[in-house]
Amino acid sequence: MTADRVRDRPDREDPILQVRNLRTVFYTDRETIRAADGVSADIYPGETLGVVGESGSGKSVTARSIMRLIDSPGQILAGSSIRYRQTETVRAYADSFSGHTAELSDVAHEVDKSAAFDQIDRTPQHFGHERPEDVPVADLVGGGYGPELGLCDEGDFVFVTDGEATRPGQIQRGFVEITALEGEAKRLMRGGRIAMIFQDPLSSLNPVFTIGNQIKESLNLHRDMRGSEATREAADLLEAVGIPDSRRRLKEYPHQFSGGMRQRAVIAMALACDPDVLICDEPTTALDVTIEAQILDLFTQLQAERDLAILFITHDMGVIANVADRVNVMYAGEMVERADVDQLFEHPRHPYTQGLLESIPGAQSGDSLSTIEGTVPTPNEPPTSCRFADRCPKAFEACREVHPVSVPANEQNDDHTAACLLYPENMSEQEAAMMHDQRNPPREESDTS
Amino acid sequence: MSQQIGTERGSTDALVQVRNLKTYYDEGGLFGGQPVRAVDGVTFNIQEGETLGLVGESGCGKSTLGRTLLQLEDATGGEILYDGEDITSYEQDELLSWRRNAQMVFQDPESSLNERMTVGEIVREPLDVHEWKTDGERRQRVQSLLETVGLQREHYYRYPHQFSGGQRQRISIARTLTLNPDFMVLDEPVSALDVSVQAEIINLLEELQAEFGLTYLFIAHDLSVVRHISDRVAVMYLGHIMEIGPTEELFADPSNPYTHALLSAIPLPDPGQERDRITLQGTPPNPRYPPNGCPFSTRCPARIRPSGYQDLDEGVWSQLNTVREVLRERQRADRTIRERIRGSLGWETRFGDMNDTITELFGEFEVPANVQEILDEVARRANENDEEAALTLLNDEFGSVCDGVDEDPEQSDSELQFYTVGSTDRKSYCHRHDSEYREPGPVIEDRSIKEHGE
Numbered sequence: 001m002t003a004d005r006v007r008d009r010p011d012r013e014d015p016i017l018q019v020r021n022l023r024t025v026f027y028t029d030r031e032t033i034r035a036a037d038g039v040s041a042d043i044y045p046g047e048t049l050g051v052v053g054e055s056g057s058g059k060s061v062t063a064r065s066i067m068r069l070i071d072s073p074g075q076i077l078a079g080s081s082i083r084y085r086q087t088e089t090v091r092a093y094a095d096s097f098s099g100h101t102a103e104l105s106d107v108a109h110e111v112d113k114s115a116a117f118d119q120i121d122r123t124p125q126h127f128g129h130e131r132p133e134d135v136p137v138a139d140l141v142g143g144g145y146g147p148e149l150g151l152c153d154e155g156d157f158v159f160v161t162d163g164e165a166t167r168p169g170q171i172q173r174g175f176v177e178i179t180a181l182e183g184e185a186k187r188l189m190r191g192g193r194i195a196m197i198f199q200d201p202l203s204s205l206n207p208v209f210t211i212g213n214q215i216k217e218s219l220n221l222h223r224d225m226r227g228s229e230a231t232r233e234a235a236d237l238l239e240a241v242g243i244p245d246s247r248r249r250l251k252e253y254p255h256q257f258s259g260g261m262r263q264r265a266v267i268a269m270a271l272a273c274d275p276d277v278l279i280c281d282e283p284t285t286a287l288d289v290t291i292e293a294q295i296l297d298l299f300t301q302l303q304a305e306r307d308l309a310i311l312f313i314t315h316d317m318g319v320i321a322n323v324a325d326r327v328n329v330m331y332a333g334e335m336v337e338r339a340d341v342d343q344l345f346e347h348p349r350h351p352y353t354q355g356l357l358e359s360i361p362g363a364q365s366g367d368s369l370s371t372i373e374g375t376v377p378t379p380n381e382p383p384t385s386c387r388f389a390d391r392c393p394k395a396f397e398a399c400r401e402v403h404p405v406s407v408p409a410n411e412q413n414d415d416h417t418a419a420c421l422l423y424p425e426n427m428s429e430q431e432a433a434m435m436h437d438q439r440n441p442p443r444e445e446s447d448t449s
Numbered sequence: 450m451s452q453q454i455g456t457e458r459g460s461t462d463a464l465v466q467v468r469n470l471k472t473y474y475d476e477g478g479l480f481g482g483q484p485v486r487a488v489d490g491v492t493f494n495i496q497e498g499e500t501l502g503l504v505g506e507s508g509c510g511k512s513t514l515g516r517t518l519l520q521l522e523d524a525t526g527g528e529i530l531y532d533g534e535d536i537t538s539y540e541q542d543e544l545l546s547w548r549r550n551a552q553m554v555f556q557d558p559e560s561s562l563n564e565r566m567t568v569g570e571i572v573r574e575p576l577d578v579h580e581w582k583t584d585g586e587r588r589q590r591v592q593s594l595l596e597t598v599g600l601q602r603e604h605y606y607r608y609p610h611q612f613s614g615g616q617r618q619r620i621s622i623a624r625t626l627t628l629n630p631d632f633m634v635l636d637e638p639v640s641a642l643d644v645s646v647q648a649e650i651i652n653l654l655e656e657l658q659a660e661f662g663l664t665y666l667f668i669a670h671d672l673s674v675v676r677h678i679s680d681r682v683a684v685m686y687l688g689h690i691m692e693i694g695p696t697e698e699l700f701a702d703p704s705n706p707y708t709h710a711l712l713s714a715i716p717l718p719d720p721g722q723e724r725d726r727i728t729l730q731g732t733p734p735n736p737r738y739p740p741n742g743c744p745f746s747t748r749c750p751a752r753i754r755p756s757g758y759q760d761l762d763e764g765v766w767s768q769l770n771t772v773r774e775v776l777r778e779r780q781r782a783d784r785t786i787r788e789r790i791r792g793s794l795g796w797e798t799r800f801g802d803m804n805d806t807i808t809e810l811f812g813e814f815e816v817p818a819n820v821q822e823i824l825d826e827v828a829r830r831a832n833e834n835d836e837e838a839a840l841t842l843l844n845d846e847f848g849s850v851c852d853g854v855d856e857d858p859e860q861s862d863s864e865l866q867f868y869t870v871g872s873t874d875r876k877s878y879c880h881r882h883d884s885e886y887r888e889p890g891p892v893i894e895d896r897s898i899k900e901h902g903e
Binding site for chain 1: 507643645655673674710711714718728729771774779806
């Protein structure tokens with residue numbers, strides 16, 4: 001199962017989904033909770049990206065932001081960019097929404113970025129870079145600063161970076177900015193291109209409609225199938241997710257399904273619209289271990305058949321080790337470490353990841369389990385220090401004064417990064433602290449944008 | 450079908466002895482239906498000061514067993530001896546005073562604490578109920594207990610919503626400790642917690658056990674937690690104990706096919722490991738209609754096969770299993786009056802043509818002619834809405850001693866029983882330990898090699 005994993009493929013393509021500087025905040029009477037605070041991630045076609053973290057770390061908020069399922073009092077802040085980069089989708093969107101399409105092919109080279117940062121109320125550090133010229137134009141445009149900089153019009157969400165907006169069929173590269181989608185364009189993306197599976201299958205199914213009805217609804221909406229054609233497709237989908245006697249099952253209600261079968265039915269619904277990206281938010285947490293094994297096998301099989309990109313969220317390190325190709329570890333709204341799954345488990349770099357792995361019973365031989373003292377703090381202020389410092393066994397003075405940014409943490413592997421002042425390893429603690437500090441945005445009294 | 454573990458009877462230092470305990474729900478009832486056999490005859494001992502882990506999938510009866518041990522559910526049959534006395538025969542007032550000895554920690558720290566009471570009131574409630582000493586002494590005791598479980602004395606005046614999940618579970622634990630119990634049933638006490646918090650609670654439970662000499666029944670579905678905390682482990686399936694024995698031995702060298710499957714299903718936090726995961730087919734049967742013979746026979750990867758069909762393809766076997774599952778489900782599914790009428794008129798009902806289902810299932814396999822004949826007959830019977838007859842045929846042809854079919858009536862009795870396995874006192878409930886058959890371990894290995902062609 002591991003041998004044919006996608007990371008071994010030599011021709012790793014461009015990411016299909018790119019998340020940059022995602023900030024999702026929730027405004028409450030008492031405080032502003034920065035549930036996702038500058039999250040960046042890449043998901044490649046055919047691979048599984050695992051996201052782990054304890055409850056309250058912002059995993060689900062990240063997933064819901066990608067699906068645009070954040071409701072008031074939640075809000076995705078300006079500067080956040082979620083880019084869907086599949087060429088076929090960009091062409092289809094450019095075709096259907098030509099009024100919202102902008103061409104970046106030519107202007108991109110002419111932008112004077114230093115001048116650009118004078119115009120907007122942001123610094124390169126807000127985008128995770130030190131110098132203006134390092135910030136990609138896509139981050140600026142995707143983050144919603146396009147109109148201010150004269151790069152696109154208000155309300156644009158399809159951006160062509162290689163090709164002409166007037167000839168959608170010829171577009172070579174581009175992206176759809178998910179944070180800017182509205183109305184019909186948003187509906188087409190949800191379900192049609194990106195589908196999501198939630199933890200509790202019973203709450204994603206409507207108890208008063210048959211399973212068949214609910215699958216046919218998505219087929220009807222996204223693939224325009226009706227009648228016996230839709231029924232046949234729905235039965236095929238149920239067979240594909242391992243539900244035998246599917247024709248009878250189509251006519252049954254959710255309560256007549258067992259927990260594992262319900263989750264299979266939900267997966268069938270998600271696949272009904274033939275999405276390219278599947279977001280799974282703790283899909284096996286509510287299931288027993290033998291059923292969990294069945295569902296994990298099913299994901300592996302479906303991914304191979306359909307070349308799905310999967311974003312897999314879980315708190316279970318065991319599950320992550322089994323399904324993921326690459327892993328992002330989240331803590332208090334931030335991605336604190338990212339690495340290949342083998343690297344992460346063999347050489348965890350961030351003290352939080354090390355603590356998480358050590359606290360798993362069975363992974364250790366001593367009499368008492370090692371723990372991480374304290375609890376996950378609520379990220380309700382812009383970070384001015386390391387959010388893990390109070391619980392960190394390796395914390396030193398600078399940890400409470402400097403907010404760490406993601407830096408390479410493994411000399412053998414460039415893709416392995418950690419947001420911790422202990423890295424890069426070849427720097428002294430002081431040097432590293434200086435370096436991290438410079439890459440932070442200047443402190444502000446209050447950060448409300 | 451009683452489970453006998455004879456040798457353990459009468460051992461001197463057993464704090465709790467359970468003998469052929471049964472707990473059924475919905476018994477009799479107005480329509481005299483089948484009861485739900487949540488616990489269906491289990492026998493085991495818990496030694497003083499030990500931790501017995503109880504694992505199994507949801508619905509296997511482990512929580513019911515734990516609740517029955519504390520008489521929160523009435524036992525349908527069998528006895529529970531606590532310190533040699535049968536508590537199932539206790540009257541109300543005897544139970545009340547006995548319950549000082551035995552307490553329970555529940556899974557969900559969100560729902561097991563009353564939001565309207567302060568922590569102090571919650572923890573001291575058992576003392577109030579049992580009219581323990583004076584008010585002042587009660588408060589003293591509660592405050593010192595809060596310290597014992599790692600909280601602070603001043604938390605006495607706070608409300609549960611001011612605490613995190615881990616702290617709330619500490620409050621629960623403090624409440625169980627107030628009356629100085631000897632025996633505690635811990636029903637999934639850490640399942641709702643994050644892994645780092647989970648570790649803290651497990652450490653606390655171990656410290657308390659050492660300090661107060663407590664005896665634990667630790668119920669969990671997370672096997673790595675159970676492996677860490679338990680001295681002995683009992684594996685439960687569909688109301689039965691399938692295997693029971695010392696933790697390390699059971700984990701390192703499982704005997705029962707169910708234990709094999711359960712252990713191999715745990716996702717280990719190690720991406721490099723290459724192992725053959727046994728993925729069980731289907732879901733556990735409904736405890737209202739348990740299968741004949743061995744409770745695990747419907748999903749067992751090492752099921753004994755009748756001698757006539759030894760060279761049938763692995764894939765065909767697994768699809769035969771699926772057919773049986775489908776039939777059992779169809780049999781259970783309620784047929785509405787409308788559907789009956791539609792069916793009798795020959796119209797399409799949701800119970801589609803069984804021939805189609807069978808063709809779909811066996812499409813990719815080469816099915817021998819004699820098997821195909823039986824399948825056709827099964828489909829014919831099923832299409833006449835006689836699933837019962839279809840199942841009987843399927844069972845007679847492809848069933849074995851595991852399914853309660855006695856192939857050779859001459860031979861010794863086919864009643865399933867416990868066999869002693871391993872080097873220490875370990876028991877496993879499986880026909881395969883009989884000298885007549887091969888052991889489960891090698892059979893599972895052979896079959897998985899055949900199936901994956903490696």
